[in-house]
Amino acid sequence: MTQHSAGATAAFSVADLTLEEKASLTSGGSFWSTKSVARAGIPEVLLADGPHGLRLQAGSEDNLGLAESLPATCYPPAVGLGSSWDVDLVHAVGAALGAEASIAGVGVVLGPGINIKRSALCGRNFEYFSEDPVVSGALGAASVRGIQSQGVGASVKHFAANNKEDDRLRSSSEVAERPLREIYLRPFHRVVVDAEPWTVMCSYNRINGLYASENPWLLTQVLRDDWGFGGVVVSDWGAVNDRVAGLAAGMDLEMPATGGHTDAEIVAAVRGGFVDESILDRTADRLLELVRKVQAGAGSAAGPFDVKAHHDIARDAAARSIVLLKNDDRMLPLAPNASVAVIGPFAQTPRFQGGGSSKTNPTRMDNAIDAIREHAGESGATFAAGFLVEDDDTDRDAELRAEAVSLAASKDVAVVFLGLTDADESEGYDRTHIDLSSKQLQLLDAVLAVNPRTIVVLSNGSVVALPFKDRVPAIVEAWLLGQAGGSAIADVLYGVVNPSAKLAETIPLRLQDSPAYLDFDVDNGLIRYSEGLFVGYRWYDARGLDVAYPFGHGLSYTSFEYGQPVAAVTASGDVDVRVTVTNTGERTGREVVQVYTSLPGSSVQRPPRELKAFAIAEISPGSSHEFVMTVRRADLAYWNAAAQRWIVEGGEYVFEVGASSRDIRSSIPFALDGDSFEPAITRESTLAEALAHPTAGPALRSVLAMEEAPGGPSMGGADQIAGIMGDFPLGRFARIAGESLKPEVLDPIIDSTRAG
Ligand code: GLC
Helix, strand or coil, X not given: CCCCCCCCCCCCCHHHCCHHHHHHCCXXXXXXXXXCEHHHCECCCEEEECCCCCECCCCCCCCCCCCCCCEECCCXXXXXXXXXXXXXXXXXXXXXXXXXXXXXXXXXXXXXXXXXXXXXXXXXXXXXXXXXXXXXXXXXXXXXXXXXXXXXXXXXXXXXXXXXXXXXXXXXXXXCHHHHHHHHCHHHHHHHHHHCCXXXXXXXXXXXXXXXXXXXXXXXXXXXXXXXCCCEEEECCCXXXXXXXXXXXCCCEECCCCCCHHHXXXXXXXXXXXXXXXXXXXXHHHHHHHHHHHHHHCCCCCCCCCHHHHHHHHHHHHHCXXXXXXXXXXXXXXCCCCCEEEECHHHCCCXXXXXXXXXXXXXXXXXXXXXXXXXXXXXXEEEECCCCCCCCCHHHHHHXXXXXXXXXXXXXXXXXXXXXXXXXXXXXXXXXXXXXXXXXXXXXXHHHHHCCXXXXXXXXXXXXXXXXXXXCCEEEECCCCCCCHHHHXXXXXXXXXXXXXXXXXXXXXXXXXXXXXXXXXXXXXXXXXXXXXXXCHHXXXXXXXXXXXXXXXXXXXXXXXXXXXXXXXXXXXXXXXXXXXXXXXXXXEEEEEEEEEECCCCCCCCCCCEEEEEXXXXXXXXXXXXXXXXXXXXXXXXXXXXXXXXXXXXEXXXXXXXXXXXXXXXXXXXXXXXXXXXXXXXXXXXXXXXXXXXXXXXXXXXXXCCCEECCEECCCHHHHHHHHHCCCEHHHHXXXXXXXXXXXXXHHHHXXXXXX
16 A cells, blocks of 8 residues: 655656656556656555545455455445535545545545436435535535545546446437536536545546547536636546547546556657647646645544544434434334334345445444344334345245234334345446335335334435335435444434434436436437436426425424525625524424525526525524525526526526425525626527617617617517517528628628627
């Protein structure tokens, strides 16, 4: 393992290196490290997964979590942390992960993953935060800041539009520019601006036909020119298709090692004049800067790390990732003296993380049944498996079901653990449906029949359909929670922790209702993002569809009352929204307050509401807390593809403050000045657009001898023509308008509309 001397940064520079040495830096020296250049005193850098726990392999190496890795704390995967909506919590988990990485001599942690959950079918949703770009960006930035606070780099991934697993190394994500910028790139933009990640990992897939690993628009124009990213772009493992094209596009480090073959391709391309050496120098300089950062940060965390303390961080984070979906008749928290039937194998053998490269070898493992017994006393809680997780043995399943039903009938309460398995979801492949297995649903029905006081606890990396939601009095969405999840679930069930998590993704009633239902599969190599901007709650709101539980939903053991919000523009042009929330219940609780915005009458297509800010705070009973949430002006902008720029429209916005996207507690009108923007007129602009333009309009009217009544355009003339021929492209209209719009007349009018 590479140990860097703390703080030392050798005085090496690109100028000292030969062409071959520079090229050698652009690909891995092994499966997990960069190359060193001994002659120049340049050390190698060790990279290691993963987003929710260190996966450092000491023996055989793979990027799919197959071979053993060294013990490390397994924190809640992003599907859990995403539900916490807690920037400080995610930062703390990142810092703990970063500390373990630093102690192990790792220079870059390969995480967080912040891809948007476009469909519940994505096998890797467990590794991502949300269906929403603001939640994904804010929590992704917190994770990066946390990791990097320990002198270790992060690698925000997978850049970009990698929203499914099947055929991920070849398929092309076909995304229109507005949703690409406003939904799929926005989280990365926020992370780059807010957290300055040392590296960005480019994804396997193509985007609109071009591999991410050789896409100059993505890796240079957007990432560096538009956003100002100054770090290193590292490929996903095996994502490089054309190494020379990748170098030119801004893809700096190919991983894993290719035995120097692609280095030689780069040398030949430079020697052959196909790539200017300055392009290679640019990449080599970035890579040397990364080495310097790693050297400077080395040894920041003193080892060994405190296993118990990190386990406790994981437990606290897990508890705050648990969403209380339903709690009729205050079924929860459980009374300590209640006799409990704990049913389902996940209570004994937790499914605590997803399959693939993020797989961590946990230092400890809590299970729910042991933790529940601690609360309920030995006689209070009795376990029954209820079904076989992986195997399907009808007879054995029937026996287990009968035992569980008999147990449930004899207890005050039944807690039934249901969920998904590694066979259902993982990195590397997608789901084919969102249903729990029929035998699990059969077990639940049988238990309900003998004991209506039944609580369902779910263990799943992505949403599942809840056909039983109206028949079960309480439902706890416990996602995948890492090594301390079992204790955390018991902490919530018994009220040691008051649940505060909220859904960061919609739970639909049916898969058929979901945005990507018709276009999730690869069709001739293409994945069509036909839903455009309408991802997640944006879709269900725009279509007026009912859902099982909406984005932002989550209950508490206490209750909160929201005051009237006020909004004001700040000196920086953002909008601060203030609202006071009172805890009207009997116990302390955390509340996540959400701010959604919309612009009725917008000149462009917009979802009914979009989350633009959120905050969380703990409030004691009877107390109040003033939440101050900043809606960034940049987040109100839409992407104007014609003008190739962001534009904030002026107008009367609606700001909604809510406890979920469908529990809006108040809304206020808010007038905002827009960007001064008049699109340039071209020969492709329509006549109507040109007549509406502040400078082109009057010029055209006078040229076409279109009289305007004193109070404005006459009903004849301009408006009559515009009504009939308004959709004519100006250039073609000019051809039939004859002499009045000959080129020497029209061109100056067009030129006058070009900004400065
Ligand atoms: C994997 C994953 C990526 C991971 C890398 C190294 O294929 O896509 O997230 O960091 O390879 O394991």
